[in-house]
Amino acid sequence: MKKLLTVKIDPKDKARWQELAAAHGVSLSELIRVRLDGTPPSRRRSADPRLLRQLAGIGNNLNRIARRLNSGERLDVMSEIMDARRALEELADAHKIY
Numbered sequence: 001m002k003k004l005l006t007v008k009i010d011p012k013d014k015a016r017w018q019e020l021a022a023a024h025g026v027s028l029s030e031l032i033r034v035r036l037d038g039t040p041p042s043r044r045r046s047a048d049p050r051l052l053r054q055l056a057g058i059g060n061n062l063n064r065i066a067r068r069l070n071s072g073e074r075l076d077v078m079s080e081i082m083d084a085r086r087a088l089e090e091l092a093d094a095h096k097i098y
Contacts, residue, residue, distance in 0.1 A: 014028075017031065017032070048095065051091065051095050054087075054091050055091070058084055058087050058088060058091070061080075061083075061084055061087075062084055065077070065080045065081070065084075
């Protein structure tokens with residue numbers, strides 16, 4: 001169970017800590033926790049929700065292919081996989097992912 005900790009600090013220090021947290025992509029609370037533990041803050045990257053939906057769709061298509069294969073259904077596996085690959089390449093090009 002998490003508990004709330006209140007700390008009194010100079011407003012200038014708070015502003016500096018907030019800038020540091022923002023530079024690392026973490027909240028002020030996260031920055032303080034990881035600094036007290038002696039571990040560096042992890043950089044969080046936000047992803048475009050549209051990109052995540054498209055990736056989820058591609059993953060769903062791959063799962064559908066796997067289910068069909070596992071059920072014994074005959075299908076052109078290479079064609080299905082190439083379609084998924086094309087979709088991933090288009091997604092990477094559209095979002096400048098390399």
